[in-house]
Amino acid sequence: GAGVSQSPSNKVTEKGKDVELRCDPISGHTALYWYRQRLGQGLEFLIYFQGNSAPDKSGLPSDRFSAERTGESVSTLTIQRTQQEDSAVYLCASSKWTESEEKLFFGSGTQLSVL
């Protein structure tokens, strides 16, 4: 596809269950970000993948959160033993070095609701 694709678009789960969120970046984009956005708030950085470098995991809020990326393609964000405070929109974005000013492209997010 032409843009960043995230799935599912909505996920409702029960407290304590594990969830897996998927992001398909734009082809050729070497960098990929995951952000969390609680209702009415800004974007909270979670993790950043850049090419083959070690990912920057400094934003992951707890060891229940993990993310993987295979090469420069799909990434999955896994939340184990979900809690109600995990409810938020999880946004993925990808980018590549370019002369263009618009370098970061966002997916439409996954709305996660933990009951």
Added chain:
Amino acid sequence: EDKVVQSPLSLVVHEGDTVTLNCSYEVTNFRSLLWYKQEKKAPTFLFMLTSSGIEKKSGRLSSILDKKELSSILNITATQTGDSAIYLCAVEESAGGTSYGKLTFGQGTILTVHP
């Protein structure tokens, strides 16, 4: 710790008013500052600023960077109801060479424009 702070957190105005949104930052290895508008889910790109004192303009929106004060402002003149959104500021850090750097977002300003 790198941080980006936006003010005000929320703003309510009437159509026709002019608004000024603020963004201040403390990051190492600053490369650029970006503004995004978020209406539903995926933020959309507005401006990228790299040099102090050079205004970027698009219609009723304009923005300028002050690297001495480590801040930027986003102005919207003659506001319309369609300007209602969350406005996000992000700062890009240099990762060296041509690698794309990490983006850190502020918490956003929620703008509500009443008819």
